[in-house]
Amino acid sequence: MTTVSMYAPQGFVAVPPVAYEVHDWVPRFPEMYSRAEIERQTGTYESTVTPAIAQWSPRLDSETIANVEEAALALREFDLHSLTVFGAADPALAPMSAILLRTESASSSQIENLTTSAKQLALAEIDEGKKHNALTVVGNVRALEAALRLSDKLDTASILAMHTELLSRQEGLEHEAGRFRTELVWIGNRDNAGPRKASFIAPQHLLIPDAIDDIVAFARRPDVPALVQVAVAHAQFETIHPFVDGSGRTGRALAQAMLRNKRLSTHTTVPLSAGLLVDVETYFDALTQYRAGDAGPIVRRFADAARYAAVTGRELVDNLANELEASKHALAGIRSDSAAWKVLPRLVGQPVVNTRYLVGALGLSDMTVVRALDVLSDREILTERTGFTRNRVWEHRGILSVLDAYAARIRRTV
Template sequence: MAVVTTPELDALLSQAERAVAALDHGAGSADLAGIARFLLRSEAIASSRIEGIAPSARQIAFAELAEHEEIRTFGAQAKLVARNMTIVREATTRLAEAETISLEAIDRLHRALLADEPRHHGVRAVQNWIGGSDWHPLDADFVPPSPERVPALLEDLVHYLSGATHAPIVQAALAHAQFETIHPFTDGNGRVGRALIHTVLARRGLTVNAVLPVSLVLATFRERYIDGLTAYRHSAEEGSPDAHAARCRWLEVFATAVLQAAGQASLLRDEIADMRLRWEHRVEAHRAAIGRQRQLRSDSAVVHILADLPSTPVLTANTVMRIHSISENAAMRALNELRDAEILETRSTGTRARAFVAREILDLVTITERQLASTRFDTRASAPIREVPALPEPRT
């Protein structure tokens, strides 16, 4: 697929790539990786077809914790989302690490995303369409290729996905648009297509640590996203100026979304860095207040817990023992010290054990998700335009 870009688009693509690279390889990238799954939970929610209000980040964190120990304080919705988050993360990781991408691998990803809907599994053998009537495609917004053409088109796409013909962001953009144009499944095409964005960026080494919330930005600017895909599906003669212009229009939309996603992720990274400084000051103040003047050792349980807190915002003593290979007494001492320093709060687990919750992390995830649903990335200036979790309760 030939791509002829303009100087302006080249500059935008270069800017976007630098922003993502700086985000992924800079300080704080591990923190972004730790909480990225919460920001991308919309895919897990969609794949479960959960109705009603989406479960909170805290409920999902409790449900994830229950995969390793007995926890009861979460609902069925949170369990479904947590399970699907795990499935999507593992499937996408396998796809990113594979030497080459195959049709079978994409099919496995699709089955993982729609695990509870086997009737949609496998490449479609029927005609589908987007928009218009459920009974005929006469008024459809877009009619994908006929089913007999799909296997060959997918073979061509996986060959492109396995290579490196274009720069990473260009490849991610074109692969996503081509997949959505082929629309190879009867349902779940959007979810698989968005997962392929992360797969390409990870395979090309652009997002080794952080996960870019570009899916959420594209969802927020849905009209612009649809306009870009429509432009990509041009009818101009291949290689003509009109064909190149159409492709450039889509690349501009995608690169802009990548740049915006990187900017918002960078702000989130800075928020976490500021939070870490506050935690350090609270620990120091608490230790001084109880007469502990000696500085914390770098190998102490408190230091280890704080280092991993963005990725494990809900903990029990058993969790700390399992992750950091320390005794139960040492784990409880560290957790209680962080509670007394007002970094963790205790919550019931519905069992004899207590959970320790980093509410600031979970609240930050919720606020960030709400901001990403605003066309101004600021809910004070523009309200969220899609379903988002409720605002965190005020701290007392």
């Protein structure tokens, strides 16, 4: 049950701080490092021990309560706006969800300095792009899809499934996909000789399973304000850092699963990571303050990110809807049973296409798809981008421009 503290400073949300335990470290491959570095990295270090939060009940002041309630309402209104714009029966709603999910994946990846363009990501989705970052972000797309698909469960198996989708497409780390780490990880020490002098040392790997079970129990509780629950579960997950790679992206996928589970977003994917991306420094600082015993900063950061996502997400939906409407006008006079009309809504979620993709997605014959692409090209809705006579690729430049403008808007505020 949420209560209001009469004693805590304004905005302070007390949470059990992390503890530490002392261990010894000796560089595992001393021949790879200088004698001075070996000496610096030999000795004791303190790794984090996360407290249990399954039974934690937040004490929130009135301002924080109002803040999270307003932000949660903004998310629900954005979700309903998306449904209103496209309608439950509109075939463009599923592609709209797809492009919002892809936008969220790209922003989440950018927090980890994995940057790609809307075009490169769309190309990677149809096996036409070869850019490493784009292929890595596709893994994040699959992880988010798994998060939403498994959102009713919120269990350890679901978290591992998200991570499997994420890392199974990341070259060189496929063997780590879907498994908790079995080694120590740390942040803030560029030299891999050891963890000493690192800014953050994650818990020992043997502590991970119980710590994740504790998060799952907390995430399932019905008596905590939803956005507070999402923010704290995410901060706890990042503190556990359960994977060798991909903990941040999986933690943000978990946040999306919780938003869906708590019914803050039921029809579309909220671009929450875009809201975090606009000020990464305060996001990371809030995680540090959470570990010190104050959940207030991460709760406020998530509330701010939710409002940003709702406002900018609404604009993105409207701009994409406008592009779709303009394309419909361009198709005026084409028979309603033409395959071009079936292709059109797909372009919202996949603005770069080839015949192979459309044949698989729509179940049409090769010849029917080719005729549809000819119509869409003649009406200047699609542009063929390769200039080849075979293995051609078409793009909807208006939709790509909308997506690029959204990404640029986020980058301008970083």
